[in-house]
Amino acid sequence: xxxxxxxxxxxxxxxxxxxxxxxxxxxxxxxxxxxxxxxxxxxxxxxxxxxxxxxxxxxxxxxxxxxxxxxxxxxxxxxxxxxxxxxxxxxxxxxxxxxxxxxxxxxxxxxxxxxxxxxxxxxxxxxxxxxxxxxxxxxxxxxxxxxxxxxxxxxxxxxxxxxxxxxxxxxxxxxxxxxxxxxxxxxxxxxxxxxxxxxx
Amino acid sequence: xxxxxxxxxxxxxxxxxxxxxxxxxxxxxxxxxxxxxxxxxxxxxxxxxxxxxxxxxxxxxxxxxxxxxxxxxxxxxxxxxxxxxxxxxxxxxxxxxxxxxxxxxxxxxxxxxxxxxxxxxxxxxxxxxxxxxxxxxxxxxxxxxxxxxxxxxxxxxxxxxxxxxxxxxxxxxxxxxxxxxxxxxxxxxxxxxxxxxxxx
Amino acid sequence: xxxxxxxxxxxxxxxxxxxxxxxxxxxxxxxxxxxxxxxxxxxxxxxxxxxxxxxxxxxxxxxxxxxxxxxxxxxxxxxxxxxxxxxxxxxxxxxxxxxxxxxxxxxxxxxxxxxxxxxxxxxxxxxxxxxxxxxxxxxxxxxxxxxxxxxxxxxxxxxxxxxxxxxxxxxxxxxxxxxxxxxxxxxxxxxxxxxxxxxx
Numbered sequence: 012x013x014x015x016x017x018x019x020x021x022x023x024x025x026x027x028x029x030x031x032x033x034x035x036x037x038x039x040x041x042x043x044x045x046x047x048x049x050x051x052x053x054x055x056x057x058x059x060x061x062x063x064x065x066x067x068x069x070x071x072x073x074x075x076x077x078x079x080x081x082x083x084x085x086x087x088x089x090x091x092x093x094x095x096x097x098x099x100x101x102x103x104x105x106x107x108x109x110x111x112x113x114x115x116x117x118x119x120x121x122x123x124x125x126x127x128x129x130x131x132x133x134x135x136x137x138x139x140x141x142x143x144x145x146x147x148x149x150x151x152x153x154x155x156x157x158x159x160x161x162x163x164x165x166x167x168x169x170x171x172x173x174x175x176x177x178x179x180x181x182x183x184x185x186x187x188x189x190x191x192x193x194x195x196x197x198x199x200x201x202x203x204x205x206x207x208x209x210x211x
Numbered sequence: 212x213x214x215x216x217x218x219x220x221x222x223x224x225x226x227x228x229x230x231x232x233x234x235x236x237x238x239x240x241x242x243x244x245x246x247x248x249x250x251x252x253x254x255x256x257x258x259x260x261x262x263x264x265x266x267x268x269x270x271x272x273x274x275x276x277x278x279x280x281x282x283x284x285x286x287x288x289x290x291x292x293x294x295x296x297x298x299x300x301x302x303x304x305x306x307x308x309x310x311x312x313x314x315x316x317x318x319x320x321x322x323x324x325x326x327x328x329x330x331x332x333x334x335x336x337x338x339x340x341x342x343x344x345x346x347x348x349x350x351x352x353x354x355x356x357x358x359x360x361x362x363x364x365x366x367x368x369x370x371x372x373x374x375x376x377x378x379x380x381x382x383x384x385x386x387x388x389x390x391x392x393x394x395x396x397x398x399x400x401x402x403x404x405x406x407x408x409x410x411x
Numbered sequence: 412x413x414x415x416x417x418x419x420x421x422x423x424x425x426x427x428x429x430x431x432x433x434x435x436x437x438x439x440x441x442x443x444x445x446x447x448x449x450x451x452x453x454x455x456x457x458x459x460x461x462x463x464x465x466x467x468x469x470x471x472x473x474x475x476x477x478x479x480x481x482x483x484x485x486x487x488x489x490x491x492x493x494x495x496x497x498x499x500x501x502x503x504x505x506x507x508x509x510x511x512x513x514x515x516x517x518x519x520x521x522x523x524x525x526x527x528x529x530x531x532x533x534x535x536x537x538x539x540x541x542x543x544x545x546x547x548x549x550x551x552x553x554x555x556x557x558x559x560x561x562x563x564x565x566x567x568x569x570x571x572x573x574x575x576x577x578x579x580x581x582x583x584x585x586x587x588x589x590x591x592x593x594x595x596x597x598x599x600x601x602x603x604x605x606x607x608x609x610x611x
Contacts, residue, residue, distance in 0.1 A: 013216050013217060013220070014216060014220055015216070016216070016413050016414060016415070016416070016419065017413060019216065019219055019220065019223060019419055020413070020414055020419065022223050022227070023223065023419060023422050023423065023426065026223070026226050026227065026230055026426050027422070027426065029230040029233070029234070030230065030426055030429040030430065030433070032233075032234075033230070033233040033234075033237075033429070033432075033433040034429070034432075034433075036237050037433075037436050037507065038611070040505065040507075041505075041506045041507065041508075041611045042611050044504045044505060044506045044519075045506050045608075045611040047504055048504070048506070048519065048521075048540070048606070051562075052601075052603045054603075061611070092601060092603075093601050094599055094600055094601050095598075095599045096601065097562075097563060097571045097572075097598060099538060099562070101503055101504055101521065101523065102504050103301055103303060103503060103504065104244045104247055104248070104301055104302050104303065105240065105241075105244060106241045106244045106245050106248070107237065107240075107241065108241075119244075119248065121248075121301065123301065123323075123523075125538070125571060127570070127571040127572040128572065129572055129573070129574065129599055132572060133572055134570040134571055134572025134573070138299060138325070140248070162251075162297075162299070163297060167570040167571070167572060168570065170327070170334040170367040170368065171297045171325060171327040171334055171367075172297075172327040172328065172329055172332060172333055172334025172367060173329070173334070174329065198295075198297060199294055199295045199329055200294055201252075201292055201293050201294050201296065203252045203254075203292075206248070208245075211238070211241045211242050211245040211261070213416050213417060213420070214416060214420055215416070216416070219416065219419050219420065219423060222423050222427070223423065226423065226426050226427065226430055229430040229433070229434070230430065232433075232434075233430070233433040233434075233437075236437050303501055303503060304444045304447055304448070304501055304502050304503065305440065305441075305444060306441045306444045306445050306448070307437065307440075307441065308441075319444075319448065321448075321501065323501065323523075338499060338525070340448070362451075362497075362499070363497060370527070370534040370567040370568065371497045371525060371527040371534055371567070372497075372527040372528065372529055372532060372533055372534025372567060373529070373534070374529065398495075398497060399494055399495045399529055400494055401452075401492060401493050401494050401496065403452045403454075403492075406448070408445075411438070411441045411442050411445040411461070
């Protein structure tokens with residue numbers, strides 16, 4: 012039996028929602044990747060602008076910063092990008108779950124970090140898991156919460172088999188708005204960042 | 212000439228298939244990424260659960276394990292995650308070809324590996340190519356075959372320019388169900404993992 | 412009020428364009444990843460075949476090669492893959508913006524490089540940003556321009572905190588068709604590859 016226009020309309024509406032979900036995936040892939048490129052180069056305003064108005068940031072056990080402007084202040088306390096500095100934060104391995112209708116999403120990512128400050132003779136590898144959430148705000152996807160859990164930092168000159176660099180529990184020049192939400196120590200202690208999903 | 216409902220229906224059905232393909236891509240991206248996060252942390256049951264019932268695993272020239280339960284047994288012979296251990300298997304650079312209608316897919320990936328066991332004073336970099344297949348089984352995408360071909364392992368303290376760590380051809384405590392399907396040695400021997408595609 | 416067939420058709424046509432965009436994303440993801448796998452293993456003909464007929468290549472301040480056949484000639488001047496050689500170019504962290512209707516796209520990527528030639532006792536880490544463009548040519552997406560800007564190369568034995576390897580400004584056996592388009596030096600000088608986007 013040939014479908015009625017009402018039948019066809021219902022199927023078109025379902026497809027429109029599915030098309031939006033596909034678009035949301037691409038935007039979220041771009042969003043987190045863009046964050047990494049900005050952090051690499053100390054482009055803190057651009058990085059902060061990727062957060063939702065009420066977005067939060069929690070990294071490395073240094074507490075939670077609440078709201079885009081506080082995230083901006085925090086980021087601006089990180090090392091300045093300049094000659095002799097490497098601050099790479101590669102954004103890798105997404106597991107993304109998106110509720111397009113609700114305008115919310117969750118993503119697990121990892122970052123491989125290369126940190127170096129020549130004048131301080133500091134050179135490190137690091138690797139962290141992110142469990143982030145996202146929100147569609149005034150039509151744009153933004154980071155609702157960025158939570159980075161450090162798996163390890165190690166000295167380049169030593170390697171992870173000789174030990175880890177302990178987490179810095181504070182950031183010079185600023186204090187968080189709330190205490191950290193996840194208690195852990197990084198390598199050489201074992202740490203497993205909580206998963207936002209039970210099944211994929 | 213205005214299309215009939217029959218015309219419109221045919222176009223809607225084509226779109227529905229294309230929407231499914233887009234969803235399958237996202238699920239497969241998540242699936243392989245999830246595998247990596249579980250392997251990192253020795254969550255062997257969760258990793259094994261990502262395999263199809265008849266799924267196979269072949270890594271590093273150690274033969275083929277056949278069926279999800281044998282994959283589980285194999286994985287459980289790998290190092291336990293605990294204090295002092297790094298076992299990162301980052302899942303990167305997908306080339307995915309999906310036949311949504313058939314419910315099958317092929318994917319080339321690479322893993323960058325950081326392996327360390329402090330008490331054994333072992334620290335290594337490694338990198339491998341995967342040529343995997345996937346299958347939709349009772350509505351869920353699962354790994355039909357995971358085939359990891361090691362390009363190199365090297366000692367962190369030495370680097371790949373000083374040589375490679377030879378492949379371990381066996382796994383303590385378990386023997387494979389079938390011999391390896393691809394003969395090779397890793398760095399310093401040249402190795403090119405076969406490609407599942409000729410054109411992209 | 413029930414929509415007319417004309418209304419339904421317009422919505423179907425919009426969906427068809429959106430489905431094409433989703434497919435283009437997957438093809439472009441595969442394309443750039445495939446490029447990396449070919450470069451890793453010195454498969455220069457396969458790498459060159461991914462370029463558009465008028466495609467260009469500009470890497471590391473060594474000038475611009477114009478046209479697929481000139482790209483091929485350039486690539487064939489790079490180190491041969493053989494025993495004792497590692498030439499990994501991992502393709503990571505895409506920010507992709509696609510105009511499916513126009514058949515054009517732009518992508519920011521990064522490559523993490525592991526380079527080693529045992530007989531020359533050379534072992535290096537490197538990392539670069541790509542700002543590439545793509546074009547749909549006779550129905551296939553191809554690289555319209557590949558522009559790789561080196562953030563750093565360093566000696567494996569030293570690390571990036573001890574300095575960087577200066578850019579080689581020329582390639583033995585070949586000269587570019589045009590001068591480089593972006594003036595810079597790599598680490599230890601600061602460098603920020605231009606962004607093709609202002610907002611994500």
